[in-house]
Amino acid sequence: MKKMKHLAVSLSLLAAFGTVSVGDAVAQNDRNTTVQDGIEVRPLSRLRKLVPTEQLNEAAAQQYTQMMSQAQQKGVLLPPSHPEVQRLRNIARRIIPQTARWNQEATQWQWQVNVIDSKDVNAFCMPGGRIGFFTGILTSLKLTDDEVAAVMGHEIAHALREHSREKMGKQMATNGLARLGGALVSGIFGVDPGITGTIAGYTAQFAGLKFSRDDEREADLVGLDIAARAGYDPRAGIALWRKMAALDKRAPIEVFSTHPGGESRIADMESHMNLLLPVYARAKGTTAAKLPPYRTNVALR
Template identity: 55%
Template structure:
């Protein structure tokens, strides 16, 4: 009997944050369809931005900076989703004043200059922003949200209006992109999704050698920016106080990952 007890090997405890299993709801929507729609909508966004001279060129310092940070994050990110190893990751910077950033399904990332310039983000804080947005795509929150949302056409029209307000284009242009489903550019996530993305993003950044304590300073800056009209990015996010408390509770889980990465350099 004693021998039998030792014959079963226990799985080693996973280092990092614990966010539970991925929602099964996401499986109700084909990943290929969602990622195909994301690529189409991302291309249209870039075309609109370029037409308005708002798309950062390859030599733009902010684009170089965000791409360099993102490239460090990607190897640590793909462990959260096996399919992500085959994604064609793209990173672009858009010259708009909105305090915003996103990562669409399939690894299509955009960061607005408003969040970089208005909040004067450090590289560590940029890593927290990009890691957070990557986490949404890796955990397939868009697929989950689409499965739950039975009014995708209504959501798409609202999304088109938001984009029109940013770029000054006819909402019908963006409406056309979303006829097959939700407008992924402006899809809203629930607060649980946002909290999950906070923790996963912080772990991704820590494994890539970015200080996870920057998540605290980032959200303090975001809270300060929200004292006036709350940034669009914060509309469905947890309150600054609760999210900072959750981040601080999880720092002991990720600091060793960060310190180990630094020691290897």
């Protein structure tokens, strides 16, 4: 029986994270765009339904808890009283009320925000609203509150748009396991203690899942939208990516490895400022024409 469970887990992992070959063809009907306040996004993919949302969120909750527990045991989980934890949680409190416009289910998510003391220049938001920041991204980039909001908005947007769920469903379909998907996913996401060791490493898959260019574009724009509605300057997104580019030039590393940068990405954000700045200005009780220039805290070249 144990061998069968491990076989199911192995097949599930293969289905969820295998090489994509025909998933694009399966998803053709999901590519039409919809427009919300001028921001174009794809409809939520039907392929995501291959992965039951309740089980996905349960798995994410379990693995997030495990990650934070391990961080605490190692003495690297910052306590709630830490200024950076308080800062990020305050920013999240302003952003979270803006999320339902992109995914109504977000009103039912059990949101959490924690900070791990690590040099990693990264952050993530697991399905169901479980957010993690590494101190490396805060200190290496000297992020302002607006820039933290841009990072947080981006990560939350991946969860709102269900990108990981879509990718998992797409890869399940690609590998011809769609019919077995429910049973196999249950094999991973169940609470059977006999397989908790096997799925322990799955946390890294949530945090390190590589998204497509379309996913990243959506996360950038949707993330800046919800940040702007919360009263954070969307121009911080441009400053953020320029900081990351500068950091990478000084010491080439896999910065934000799941989120490739590039001038085209910045250009996308710049081309939407005519939509995002009025939203931000309204949140600040002014007009876009009266907004002062955005100022970061690091000289950018």
